[in-house]
Amino acid sequence: MKRLVECVPNFSEGRRREVVDAIAAAIAAVPEAKVLDIEMDADHNRSVITFIVTPERAVEAAFAGARKAVELIDMEKHRGEHPRLGAMDVCPFVPTFGVTMEEAVAMARSLGERIGKELQVPVYYYEAAATRPERKNLPDVRKGEYEGLKAEIATNPERKPDAGPAVMHPTAGAFVIGARPPLIAFNVNLATSDLHLAKQIAKAVRERDGGLPAVRALGMDLRDRGIVQVSMNLVDYTRTPPHVAFLAVKAEAAKRGVEIVGSEIVGLLPLAAVVAAMEGMLAVEKFAVDQILETRLWE
Amino acid sequence: MKRLVECVPNFSEGRRREVVDAIAAAIAAVPEAKVLDIEMDADHNRSVITFIVTPERAVEAAFAGARKAVELIDMEKHRGEHPRLGAMDVCPFVPTFGVTMEEAVAMARSLGERIGKELQVPVYYYEAAATRPERKNLPDVRKGEYEGLKAEIATNPERKPDAGPAVMHPTAGAFVIGARPPLIAFNVNLATSDLHLAKQIAKAVRERDGGLPAVRALGMDLRDRGIVQVSMNLVDYTRTPPHVAFLAVKAEAAKRGVEIVGSEIVGLLPLAAVVAAMEGMLAVEKFAVDQILETRLWE
Numbered sequence: 055m056k057r058l059v060e061c062v063p064n065f066s067e068g069r070r071r072e073v074v075d076a077i078a079a080a081i082a083a084v085p086e087a088k089v090l091d092i093e094m095d096a097d098h099n100r101s102v103i104t105f106i107v108t109p110e111r112a113v114e115a116a117f118a119g120a121r122k123a124v125e126l127i128d129m130e131k132h133r134g135e136h137p138r139l140g141a142m143d144v145c146p147f148v149p150t151f152g153v154t155m156e157e158a159v160a161m162a163r164s165l166g167e168r169i170g171k172e173l174q175v176p177v178y179y180y181e182a183a184a185t186r187p188e189r190k191n192l193p194d195v196r197k198g199e200y201e202g203l204k205a206e207i208a209t210n211p212e213r214k215p216d217a218g219p220a221v222m223h224p225t226a227g228a229f230v231i232g233a234r235p236p237l238i239a240f241n242v243n244l245a246t247s248d249l250h251l252a253k254q255i256a257k258a259v260r261e262r263d264g265g266l267p268a269v270r271a272l273g274m275d276l277r278d279r280g281i282v283q284v285s286m287n288l289v290d291y292t293r294t295p296p297h298v299a300f301l302a303v304k305a306e307a308a309k310r311g312v313e314i315v316g317s318e319i320v321g322l323l324p325l326a327a328v329v330a331a332m333e334g335m336l337a338v339e340k341f342a343v344d345q346i347l348e349t350r351l352w353e
Numbered sequence: 354m355k356r357l358v359e360c361v362p363n364f365s366e367g368r369r370r371e372v373v374d375a376i377a378a379a380i381a382a383v384p385e386a387k388v389l390d391i392e393m394d395a396d397h398n399r400s401v402i403t404f405i406v407t408p409e410r411a412v413e414a415a416f417a418g419a420r421k422a423v424e425l426i427d428m429e430k431h432r433g434e435h436p437r438l439g440a441m442d443v444c445p446f447v448p449t450f451g452v453t454m455e456e457a458v459a460m461a462r463s464l465g466e467r468i469g470k471e472l473q474v475p476v477y478y479y480e481a482a483a484t485r486p487e488r489k490n491l492p493d494v495r496k497g498e499y500e501g502l503k504a505e506i507a508t509n510p511e512r513k514p515d516a517g518p519a520v521m522h523p524t525a526g527a528f529v530i531g532a533r534p535p536l537i538a539f540n541v542n543l544a545t546s547d548l549h550l551a552k553q554i555a556k557a558v559r560e561r562d563g564g565l566p567a568v569r570a571l572g573m574d575l576r577d578r579g580i581v582q583v584s585m586n587l588v589d590y591t592r593t594p595p596h597v598a599f600l601a602v603k604a605e606a607a608k609r610g611v612e613i614v615g616s617e618i619v620g621l622l623p624l625a626a627v628v629a630a631m632e633g634m635l636a637v638e639k640f641a642v643d644q645i646l647e648t649r650l651w652e
Contacts, residue, residue, distance in 0.1 A: 060646060090649055106649055150646050236646065243638075300635045316638040325647045328631050335634035336599045339542075339615040347449050347535065348357060348624045350389055350405055 059112045059158060060148035060236060060322075061105050065123050066138045066227075068099040073126045078103050080122040087115035090322075099134025100143070109153055113165045116145055117172075120165070120229065124173050129200050129227040137196050139178075139203055140227030144192060146181065147233045150324045151343060158233035159183045163217075166231045170218025173226070176207060177217040180232035185216050192230060200227045238288040238327060239320035240296050241274075242303040245313040249275050252282035255306040259284070259299065266302055268293040281315060291324065297331040358411045358457060359447035359535060360404050364422050365437045365526075367398040372425045377402050379421040386414035389621075398433025399442070408452055412464045415444055416471075419464075419528065423472050428499050428526040436495050438477075438502055439526030443491065445480065446532045449623045450642060457532035458482045462516075465530045469517025472525070475506060476516040479531035484515050491529060499526045537587040537626060538619035539595045540573075541602040544612040548574050551581035554605040558583065558598065565601055567592040580614060590623065596630040 067073045074094055082089045087107040094101040107115045120142045127141035145165065147158040162183035170177050184190040198206070204222045207213050214220050215228065222228060244252055252273030257263045260271040268290035274283045284303050288294055296319070304314050325343065333341055343349055366372045373393055381388045386406040393400040406414045419441045426440035444464070446457040461482035469476050483489040497505070503521045506512050513519055514527065521527060543551055551572030556562045559570040567589035573582045583602050587593055595618070603613050624642065632640055642648055 056647075058647060088649065106646065297631070297635055314636055316636045318638055319640060319644060322644055322646045325645050328627055328645060331631035331635060332596070332627050336596055336630060337613055337615045339617055341618060345618060345621055346624050346627055347359060347405065347621045348355075350387065 057109055057152035058106050058150045059109055059153055059161065060150055061107060061112060061116050061145065062148065063103055063116060063119055063145040064143045065101050065103065065119075065127065066099065066129065066132050066134070066141055066143050067123075067127050068095045068097075068101050068134065074101045074103070076126060077119050077122045080118040081105055081115050084111055084115040084118050086111045095136075097134070098136035099132060100136045100138065106150070109157060109161070112147060112161045113168065116147075116161075116165050117168055120145070120169050120175075121173060124175065124223065124226040128225045130225060132200070137193070137199050138227075139196050139200050140175065140223070140229045141225070142229050143196075144180075145229065145231045148236045149233070150236065151326055155182050155233060155235070162231045162233045166217040166229075169229060169231070170215070173218075173223070175218050175223040175226050176215035176220060176228040178228065178230045179216045180230050181234040183232040188212075189216075192232075195230050203228055235268075235290040235292060236322070236324050238291050238296060238323045239286070240288055240299060241283050241285045241318045241320065242300060243276065243279075243281055243283050243315045243317065244307055245315045246282060247275075247280050248312075249273055249282050251310055251312060252284055254310070255303055256284050256286075258306045259286070259302045266294045266299060269299055291327045291330070295327050295330040295334065296323070297334045356408055356451040357405050357449045358408055358452055358460065359449055360406060360411060360415050360444065361447065362402055362415060362418055362444040363442045364400050364402065364418075364426065365398065365428065365431050365433070365440055365442050366422075366426050367394045367396075367400050367433065373400045373402070375425060376400075376418050376421045379417040380404055380414050383410055383414040383417050385410045394435075396433070397435035398431060399435045399437065405449070408456060408460070411446060411460045412467065415446075415460075415464050416467055419444070419468050419474075420472060423474065423522065423525040427524045429524060431499070436492070436498050437526075438495050438499050439474065439522070439528045440524070441528050442495075443479075444528065444530045447535045448532070449535065450625055454481050454532060454534070461530045461532045465516040465528075468528060468530070469514070472517075472522070474517050474522040474525050475514035475519060475527040477527065477529045478515045479529050480533040482531040487511075488515075494529050502527055534567075534589040534591060535621070535623050537590050537595060537622045538585070539587055539598060540582050540584045540617045540619065541599060542575065542578075542580055542582050542614045542616065543606055544614045545581060546574075546579050547611075548572055548581050550609055550611060551583055553609070554602055555583050555585075557605045558585070558601045565593045565598060568598055590626045590629070594626050594629040594633065595622070596633045 091104040123141040149158040166177040256271035259265040270287040390403040422440040448457040465476040555570035558564040569586040
């Protein structure tokens with residue numbers, strides 16, 4: 055089976071379609087890279103490009119996007135609601151089947167080195183690629199945004215970049231590069247219209263309040279359907295996969311006398327999470343992904 | 354995602370490695386065909402070649418194997434324990450993701466026409482490709498074997514082939530070609546050493562005794578582990594997928610006060626069955642296979 059990395063760079067341009075298209079085209083021009091999705095947000099003045107690529111070409115493809123962004127985006131003129139530090143504001147590598155987090159971290163660091171050296175842009179590593187605990191979370195790294203960081207990057211040792219010059223690029227700012235597991239958006243619908251109850255269950259299962267690791271959860275009202283939902287982001291499915299989150303919500307609902315009416319997976323998820331659901335729910339003792347017939351032509 | 358057909362032709366040669374290798378090589382020489390497995394059995398004097406191929410190339414690849422078998426196998430000299438009619442004794446097309454059973458039947462018929470015409474071999478269609486109910490089951494079609502069919506093919510109207518001449522090929526005999534769903538070998542292990550109990554549960558879940566459709570089941574002793582097993586063949590996972598069989602065994606075991614210790618999937622299964630397990634067990638409301646990240650590079 056072909057090994058793949060997902061890469062989800064965010065760029066500080068959400069209004070000029072031709073700029074975003076040019077960045078996506080630069081990425082797609084790298085062999086073995088395939089752009090899956092482009093989302094632009096005019097209010098945030100920001101876009102997100104999702105692509106998949108083999109590990110061998112991952113750094114090259116992300117670098118092609120970064121270089122084009124440096125060429126076309128001017129942070130001195132950028133305004134938008136979303137916090138940002140630079141032209142390629144954030145770039146996470148997301149391992150999928152057969153790729154380890156260690157490899158994804160190595161890609162992030164290699165990309166950062168290259169960007170620092172060849173494009174003269176300061177780079178910070180975040181999430182699994184972070185070099186110190188206080189840089190793990192993106193909001194901490196992005197503190198003060200472009201304007202704030204510009205004022206102190208050269209003088210405040212705490213803001214010294216991990217790679218590249220300790221001075222803002224005059225137009226492209228600074229980039230944040232890292233590695234993280236794929237995020238799975240997973241919602242479980244309850245046979246009740248009681249929003250309070252959905253909120254209670256969300257609280258019981260989410261990590262912040264002592265629930266499952268790597269689970270974020272909120273109670274939501276689905277007015278059209280007259281029911282409520284526990285809306286979850288599973289930020290590390292290797293720690294809490296969808297079926298474990300499902301069982302936890304189901305158990306909490308049962309405690310309160312409420313049944314599950316269904317669930318939804320929004321957007322993409324890795325094959326490993328689908329396989330984990332089968333293995334977990336059917337107590338499968340040994341299973342290799344290449345037992346799935348279709349993976350055999352994937353090489 | 355790439356559409357694929359699995360094809361599992363059986364050949365009446367299980368002793369001469371070079372013959373079986375030559376047949377496999379003829380199949381693998383067709384573009385987009387990939388041989389996954391070759392199994393030879395000397396006692397049966399029979400071999401099974403498993404390959405996957407795109408729908409566009411499926412008939413061509415199977416025909417390449419058939420032609421080589423006609424060239425190299427002489428049924429007049431063939432002896433073996435396994436029932437057989439011809440050199441390529443049986444050839445089922447098995448649809449996998451994105452391919453319908455109707456398409457697989459069309460492939461079987463197209464292959465049969467071509468073999469009848471170009472190789473002058475009589476062909477019978479079986480399973481989903483059968484032209485009449487009494488030809489649906491392979492043992493019925495193969496009645497009398499090579500020698501018996503040879504004696505009556507020209508004179509008994511009930512044995513008139515579906516394609517090709519109504520006379521045996523002088524060395525290759527007759528071929529049976531068809532379409533069927535993939536078979537999933539799925540075993541569920543019970544927390545008991547009571548074989549009688551496993552047999553009772555097998556009886557309760559299998560189609561033959563009024564249980565689940567398209568399920569064959571036996572009770573088996575796993576002496577090494579001191580437990581017993583319900584060993585199942587799911588012959589049409591679109592009618593009874595693994596998770597439904599699992600839940601049925603679990604319910605029958607629970608009735609008898611016994612727990613499940615685990616399950617096993619032996620060999621290959623289609624991605625659709627893995628997805629069905631997740632959908633069924635987590636009550637997923639809407640799901641498309643292309644939400645699985647890895648399928649995106651499968652095109």
